[in-house]
Amino acid sequence: MTLKGQIIGATLGLAIAVAAALALVVGDLVTDQIRERIGVSLSDLSTEMADRLSREMAVRIAEVNVLAGLPALGDVQDVTQTRSVIEHLQTSVPEFSWIGVLDTGGTVVAATDRVLEGVNISHRPVFIEGIKERFVGDVHDAVLLASLIENPTGEPMKFVDIAMPIYGPDGETAGVLATHLSWSWVRSVEQALLSGAASRRDVDLFVVSADGTVLLGPDLSLLGQSLAFPAITEAMAGRTGWAIETWADGEDYLTGFTEVRGHGRFEGFGWVVLARSPVAVAFQPITDLATRIAAIGLVFAALAAALGWVISSRIAGPVKALSRAAHALRQDQTAAFPKIRGPREIEVLSEAFADLVGSLIAKQTDLDAVTDQAFNDPLTDLGNRASLEKFIALRQHSEGAYAVLAIDLDGFKQVNDNHGHDAGDVVLQEVAGRLRGCMRAGDFLVRSGGDEFLAFLVMAESSIDSPIRRVAARIVDQISEPFQVSRSDGRKPLALRIGASVGIGFYPRDGAGLSQVITLADKALYRAKRDGKNQVRVHGDGAAATAKAAAAPL
Structure with missing residues (x-):
């Protein structure tokens, strides 16, 4: 082979080697991160679905609990009044497929659409358990109602039973409020998440x-x-994560998993939520990245061959310099690719390699930026639930002291209902700004739910809570100020008012872990709402009153 051919072959081989080295460095650097990120995204989706299921169930139970306590239901023999009350609930909450009021013998005295009125269902769990205490039954097929109520979905009808005893004016059991919650509402939650x-x-x-x-x-x-596969077993053991599982159709799926844990009055049934995606589809970004890296390598290999065609014997020195630079890059992935001095063609080649390294490093920077976005709530620019979990994991066993403030907006639902979600989004953004104004350097603030926020305030001593109470009071005052929301038609801006309830817990004074203290702060928040809203409650205050209330019959 001629010298020119040897030079071309050597240059081409070196270019391919450098491209391969870059591909190896970048591939190893980002592939594992991308795989983890994709898996975590499916795990987060399953967690979000599980959280919504728990919260929706807790809301439905609370609605039935409120309805059962209405004086209007105390006289179950007043059929007209009783039917009016329960039909109003079904109109307001269409997820209830059937609502009935039973007397103490188990006979349906009033029901929505009069379905099953006069029928004795004392053998059903809604009566057997509901006459004694609050009863929430797991998902089951329709037994009595399959042929009696409409089924627009076409899916097999399944219900979740919720029943509670009704007490008369004398405090004695007067009957049972029995409801069938249609399982089809879960489909709407699923569609909302995926669409x-x-x-x-x-x-x-x-x-x-x-x-x-x-x-x-x-x-x-x-x-x-x-x-039956390991991911389900892991979820039932209380763990959340992702894995590659082979399903019944023989295909491999990237599978995120989590258990549906209880929330509020809903204690959970051990349900598991799975989010799956075919492996080939889920890991497509990795394949695309490998293809792009290979294409870039081929381009530069071709460029090297063209340059080698016109390079003379002076190529030997610069080629060695290129080889040394590639070796240095393999050893130090953050090292900048040096500019090689020599013939013009060699300088162009070295600059091209430097641009390639810079481009790949920039892509890594972009990937890091995407990771940062995953921890931010896009509407309020506050931390989201993922950043909350990261914060807890990093500080779970730290020696620092924090005040945990659970903040929930009062009256925010009416803003969405009366003025639309666009107005609600503006209010949430302004709320986030006002909350930031109440924070200090080192404090941590996240949006933990739709209109729920968590603040972690750094404390010098875990036993001093007076300054924290003042911060909480300032939050209530700030949120109580009117919000100005512009209108698209140019009319005078809306002046909207909402409120805020705040529950406070202290770490480590009230609990050994931040997660435990968050739960205590939530309970204090619920007490603030129960006591009239737009106020602050601290865990541990009014413990005797809370215990007395808990002992009272539902």
């Missing part, structure tokens, strides 16, 4: 019962099937 992001169009959500039976799936043929 909001185009990147989730290849994701399926499953809800699985404690015995592994599919309660919710992407198509009807999967309902009632039994699933």
Whole structure:
């Protein structure tokens, strides 16, 4: 082979080697991070679905609890009045497929649409358990109502039973308020989660019962099937995460998993939520990255071959310099690619390699920026639940002291209902700004839910809470100030008013872990709402009154 051919071959081989080295360095650097990020995103989706299920169930139980305590239901024999009350609830909350009031013998005296009126269902769990105390039954097939009420979805009818005793004016048991909560509402929660992001169009959500039976799936043929693989076992053990699992169809899926834990009055049934995506689809970004790196390597290999065609014997020295630079880059992934002095062609090649390294480092920087965005709430620019979990994990066993403030907006639902979600978003953004104004250097603030926030205030001593009470009071005052919301038609801006309730717990004074203290702060928050809203309650204050209230019958 001629010298020119040897030079071309040597240059081309070196270019391929450098491109391969860069691909190896960058591939190893980012592939594991991308895999982890994709897996965590599915795990987060399953967690969000589980959280919504728990909260929705807790709300439905609370609604039935309030209805059962209405004096209007105390006289179950007043059928007209009783039917009016329960039909109003069904109109307001269509997720209740059927609501009935039973006398103490188990006979339905009043029901929505008069379905089952006069029928004795004393053998059903809603009466057997509901006459004694609050009863929440797991998902089950329709028994009495399958042929009596409409089923627009076409799916097999399933219900969750919620029943509570009704007490008359004399305090004696007067009957039972029994409800059937349609399982179809879970489908609407699933659609809401999946329709909001185009990147989730290849994701399926499953809800699985404690015995592994599919309660919710992407198509009807999967309902009632039994699933058994390690991810479900992990979730039932209380763990959240992701794994690659082989499903019944023989395909491998990236699977995020979590258990549906209780919330409020809902204690949970051991349901498991699974979010799956085909492995080939889920890891497509990794394949795309590898393809781009290979294409860049081929481009520069071709460039090197063209340059080698016109390079003379002076190429030997610069080529060695290129080899040394590539070796140095392999040893130090952050090192800048040096500019090689020599013939013009060699200088151009070295600059091209420097641009490639800079481009790949910039891509890594962009990936890091995407990671940062994953921890921010896009509406308020506060931390989100992922950043909250990271904060707790980093400080769970620290020696620092924190005041945990659980903040919930009062009257915010009416803003959305009366003025639309755009106005609600403006209010939430302004609330975030006002909350930031109440924080100090070192404090941490997150949006933990729709209109819920958590603040972690650094304390010099865990036993001094007076300054924290003043901060909480200032938050209540700030949120109580009117919000100015512009109108699209140019009319005078809306002046909207809401309030805020705040519950406070102290770490480590009130609990050994931040998660435990967050729960205590939530309980103090619920007490603030129960006591009239727009006020502050601290965990440990009024303990005797709280205990007395807990002992009273529902």
